[in-house]
Amino acid sequence: MRYVLGIDQGGTKTAVVILDRIGNILGSGKSKGAYHISDGIDYAMDSILDAANLALEESGATWNEIDAISAGMTGMDWPEDYRLLKSSLIQTFGIKNVQVCNDSIVAMYSGTVKKYGAVLCAGTGLNVAVKSPDGDEFVLGFYIDDRDQGGSALGRRAIRKVFDAEINLCKPTKLTELFLQNAHVKTVDGLLHRYVTDEEFGGKAKDMVPQIIDLANDGDSVAIELVKEFARDLSRYVYVGLQKYDMLDMNMDVVLSGSVLKGNDNLLTLEITRELRKFARNSNVINSRFEPVVGAGLSALMMFEDYDHEKDSILKNIYASAEKFKLIR
Secondary structure (H helix, E strand, C coil): CCCCEEEEECEEEEEEEEECHHHCCCEEEEEEECCCCHHHHHHHHHHHHHHHHHHHHHCCCCHEEEEEEEEEEEECHHHHHHHHHHHHHHHHHHCCCEEEEEHHHHCCCCCCCCCEEEEEEEECCEEEEECCCCCCECCCCHCCCCHCCHHHHHHHHHHHHHHHHHCCCCCCCCHHHHHHHHHHCCHHHHHHHHHHHHHHHHHHHHHHHHHHHHHHHCCCCHHHHHHHHHHHHHHHHHHHHHCCCCCCCCCCCEECCHHHHHHCCCHHEEEEEHHEEEHHHCEHHHHHCEEEHHHHHHHHHHHHHHHHHHHHHHHHHHHHHHHCCEEEE
16 A cells, blocks of 8 residues: 655644545644744654654554655745755655645645645735646745734734724724723723733734624624725735736635634635635635645645546545544634
8 A cells, every 4th residue: 555644834733644545544643833944954854753653653554655745834935945844854754755835835735626726824824825737836925914914913903993993093893892801901091001012912912803703793894894904905915826827817726724714604704705706706715624734635645647537536535534533624
């Protein structure tokens, strides 16, 4: 039997799955997160090896039976990162058939079985990536403005609306009560003082995102406009990515991923979908089906010539086994 290895490494955790060549997940493993830029390449590789050994033990496979590795890794931003990470994976595992990409790319494959498309990942931060039918990749990464960085940015934008409402730059909003309760203060002046002087408090504004979206769902006009504006701003990154490869009119999947976009009744997800359909009319906007590590495993299977003929049955097998391993989003 022959197998592939999928890796998803981020700062919070490292996840690994082992699949057979027809898409059955047979083992999974997790270990500590790593960012090779700050933690060092040895630490990053040790984290992957720990998770891979757990997955291998569970699967019953041996290293000699692994045909390919596909790794989505945070910090894979520049050509020198690609060379370092690929060579380090080859050296660590002794397997030459290795591909490395930014972790946003494997997030895309957690929602699509096509080899090309786009992904918008909104968690604590934001990343957007596009992969063309020719295999070219554009990861926006550091092009993305701080005020658009996922939940962190939406939380900070929301608290600014509270300050705007206090000085009559916008209508009164229930966001005020939400943030006063969260900060354990009685006045907006007190909230402003804490926001300006307590940097850690400002960073925690991201934790309020579910409640911010709930207020928008409940009809708060300021929260609604905030979410709509944020959706427009995030969607424009997908637009420029698709435009770069002349993909605006292409039939493809645009995958929405990340904790901020979870839930079928999420107004932010609905608004982003509406914005995307304005310029990518032939695209299918979908939420990611699996955890990103499953996308890494799927992208490993895409490395083989028989993938296109087997992708329907591969997806069926992945879905069934991902549910067993609790890797469905």
